[in-house]
Amino acid sequence: MAMVDSIPDCESCGACCAYSWEWPAFIGDWDGDGIMEHLKEDGRMRCNGNRCAALMGTLGDSVFCSVYEHRPLVCREFTAGSDACRTVRAHLGLED
Numbered sequence: 001m002a003m004v005d006s007i008p009d010c011e012s013c014g015a016c017c018a019y020s021w022e023w024p025a026f027i028g029d030w031d032g033d034g035i036m037e038h039l040k041e042d043g044r045m046r047c048n049g050n051r052c053a054a055l056m057g058t059l060g061d062s063v064f065c066s067v068y069e070h071r072p073l074v075c076r077e078f079t080a081g082s083d084a085c086r087t088v089r090a091h092l093g094l095e096d
């Protein structure tokens, strides 16, 4: 099986956390309960450029979410190996 068909390792990726500042938004009336205020902004995660402020480490090398236990639903539902995952990885040059 070609490498591109295997499920990527999120801990050495982080692409979906640095794809768009609009992406890590809170859904419904959830206000980011449990997430520190300085990491939130206007109903979503604060971002530096397109990168979520909660993402720690080096993209494409070693990363982790500093609010993992409290991360938004959209983050929880994003699936490694999905078409969307492949798209954002390719956008950041982590996959062909």
Ligand code: SF4
Pocket: 008, 009, 010, 011, 013, 014, 015, 016, 017, 078, 079, 080, 081, 085, 086, 088, 089
């Ligand atoms: S883009 Fe895919 S592999 Fe990378 S962190 Fe997100 S879900 Fe994981």
Ligand code: SF4
Pocket: 016, 017, 018, 024, 045, 052, 053, 054, 055, 056, 064, 065, 066, 067, 068, 071, 072, 075
């Ligand atoms: S909250 Fe965590 S999982 Fe969600 S975009 Fe930010 S760093 Fe990624």
